[in-house]
Amino acid sequence: MPRDELQSGDPGRRSDYAAAFTAGLLDPDRAPPDAVSGPNGKAAVKRYAVYRNNVTVSLIDALAASFPATLRITGPDFFRAMARFHVRETPPTSPLLFEYGRDFADFIGRYEYARSMPWLADVARIERAWLDAYHAADAEPLASGALASIPAERLADTVLVPHPATRAIRSRYPAVTIFAANRSDGPVGRIEANGPEDALVTRPGLEVFVRHLPPGGAVFLDRLMAGEPLGAAAAAAFAERAEFDLSANIAGMLQAGAFIAAHQEE
């Protein structure tokens, strides 16, 4: 085919087919676009529905794969109905499916049928953080004893650099216990915990770990991750929780591989 002919398309019409085709992809009540048909004048209702179904089902499947504990808690029918609402309201904007679902926990928090499970959104937040940690950049964590070489009088000015996988999630509910019980394949016994639980998510090697942060730990970690030195972060944690245990928190976070470097504040 001659090149001239190939380039004769009217640029103004270029985007018509995609705009027309996508208009009803997430809306089951819309008729198929006029731009498509079956062969030999056949109808395209069921044919177009194949694409609509592929889009919706594959995105629900993507959420199910990213939020397995949430799925296990609610059961598949409840989860898929909830996910379908979310997919239609907030479809992905990135072609990377492991980026999808950043708004899912907030959606769960206002989903009226999930009101009897007020902790469900926090479990989903932990799962989203788990997936971020899974795909985060690899880095060698700071050794557990790394702070021992820093003179005591300089510790307060020490800044810890977080590992790319490190996340802190706060919950007013026992979200870590519920997450852990539903993330494995084993039977879920009666969950006795009822107090608030904050989560520390890390990935020092290839495996993602979710730990229960002690009181004040989440504030402390948030401040450290924001670049504040140890002294200021500890003060903020004490201010929120008088029982904050500084040395236990530092030891636990180092042991979890939450940081990759320590340096003195400039």
Added chain:
Amino acid sequence: MNGLAPPSRVSKTSRFPAYPVADLAGISFKHEHLHAILGDDAKGGFFEVHAENYMGAGGPPHDALTKIRRDYPVSLHGVCMSIGGPRPLDKAHLGRFKALVDRYEPALVSEHLAWSTHDTTYYNDLLPLPYTPATVSRVADHIDEVQEVIGRPILLENPSTYVLFPESTMGETDFIRALVRRTDCGLLLDVNNVFVSATNHGYSALSYLADFPLDHVGEIHLAGHAEQEDDEGDLLLIDSHDGPVADAVWKLFDIVIGRCGPLPTLIEWDSDIPDWPVLKAEAAAAQAILDRHADSLFGKAHATG
């Protein structure tokens, strides 16, 4: 020739062995099979990965792909470049794709004649396009851009489709032929897609293959499909990748390899994924067909040489 050999500059800085892939059957790599694959003493064939699953910064996906790539040739299969879409390509996505090509030195690189993003929404499906001179031009520009950025030709895959666009003025094989002529890209011939589209649009898969530019095919896909009905109650096939390859598709594959000689051939199985031995057996069935035609070619070469 379809120009599929990777550029020679790659070998100078290679991190991985340059395994040949030419006459091998391969399997779509799924993370749950990693241990079975690494523990399998019979190393053979190749693995194809969906590029997007390896576009995170680090973690187990890259660890797994590095281990696989050490022992096997790898085919990098892009799923959502939207080459067939009307909008400009996503430069960030293209950059991520190039980074994977550079990092893993794949034996094969492919993408789809389809699109999946429009405006800001990613639809996660391979959506169809009208076949006109204007869309040839647009799609060819996209292929040129991808090949320019990654520094090597891609294989473009023929789609499964369920609808057609009355505005189309070209058949799919003419459209694909025009793209090859303009861009020098190679082709990934998905034989299941041919069978699915032929059934859905009421044409003969054999005549499609007779019109297809087989000289430019650098890889074959085989997969399972599912059956539904269209509005008129006729059979509508769905490209579901959730089961074994259908007998009719094996038969078409045999015919294609008889015409082209052995080609890298992938078993695509992406949902309801079976245990590793089931996939291995499916690949062995493809390998047996490739080997049978390789033997007959070898025999012919002797007879004439």
